[in-house]
Amino acid sequence: MRLVVAECSVDYAGRLSAHLDPARRVLMLKADGSVLVHADGGSYKPLNWMSPPCSLAVEEPDEDVAATGVREVWRVTHGKTGDVLVIRIHELIVDEQVELGIDPGLVKDGVEADLQRLLAEQIELLGDGHSLVRREYMTAIGPVDILARDAGGVSVAVEIKRRGDIDGVEQLTRYLELMNRDPHLAPVSGVFAAQEIKPQARTLAEDRGIRCLVLDYDAMRGVEVGPARLF
Structure with a gap:
């Protein structure tokens, strides 16, 4: 640098x-x-x-x-x-x-790591016919959380956050720009997945043709959350 x-x-x-x-x-x-x-x-x-x-x-x-x-x-x-x-x-x-060397990449916190693992195991949450290619698909600027294929065989890049904001959409946009230059992957569509997606992030994602997916962490873990009770 x-x-x-x-x-x-x-x-x-x-x-x-x-x-x-x-x-x-x-x-x-x-x-x-x-x-x-x-x-x-x-x-x-x-x-x-x-x-x-x-x-x-x-x-x-x-x-x-x-x-x-x-x-x-x-x-x-x-x-x-x-x-x-x-x-x-x-x-x-x-x-x-300044020579920075090779960066080991961002280590996600526990919830984001769990969301990635659970979505990989329940890849059908992306839609019927989706299949997992791999987790942590490496690009020149960092790893995409999940690379999948839809029912038609089209590549799908998924970025996962706990709280989805504009920066996360920008990050996925950069990944998609690079991945769509690869003839072995292109065309690549994008999915922005999070427990909560801010309205501004959803608007930006949809404007760029990126699909948004809200993840229910408890449901993915098989935890039943019933109505609140005193006893």
């Missing part, structure tokens, strides 16, 4: 346009090809980013741009959509290359 702290301005052009005036920011250039622009606030979310596949070209600024104090122009172009992220570097403060 390359970590850069720089005084920079940022412009994004594509399905939407966005502009960030010059300020000190952290630029992350990850081994998977993604480029992220972070500020010292806003929690973990970047101000702007470009997902892989994308390419980075470093250009010399023209005279007019150089006159505004710009030293370098980074042009990040998405390989499929043609969207462009332009980062104009006014001052490089830190520029470090």
Whole structure:
């Protein structure tokens, strides 16, 4: 990973346009090809980013741009959509290359791990005719919880959460984008499964053609939950 702290301005052009005036920011250039622009606030979310596949070209600024104090122009172009992220570097403060090595992946908490195991054992909850291919199907950016096939033999990628929010939908979207490039898997449909799915996450998932599935943890474990009694 390359970590850069720089005084920079940022412009994004594509399905939407966005502009960030010059300020000190952290630029992350990850081994998977993604480029992220972070500020010292806003929690973990970047101000702007470009997902892989994308390419980075470093250009010399023209005279007019150089006159505004710009030293370098980074042009990040998405390989499929043609969207462009332009980062104009006014001052490089830190520029470090860090080797992170292979990440062992996220270890899910007990409930999520149980949900994954139970859904794999009860794969028919996805629908009649579904069959399990494998759990923890590895992609270049991490493992998909479950890979299955529907009654027609179409690949189905399932992401499982305790509470389904927008970040989980975004995670599954990235998996689907990669998996649909594999001719041995494509086409791959998506299922977002959770004990509880937030309305915003459901709206985003359905807009992207991802099916939502609410999981009843107690029912999957065979636990009967009757009406509350005093004794």
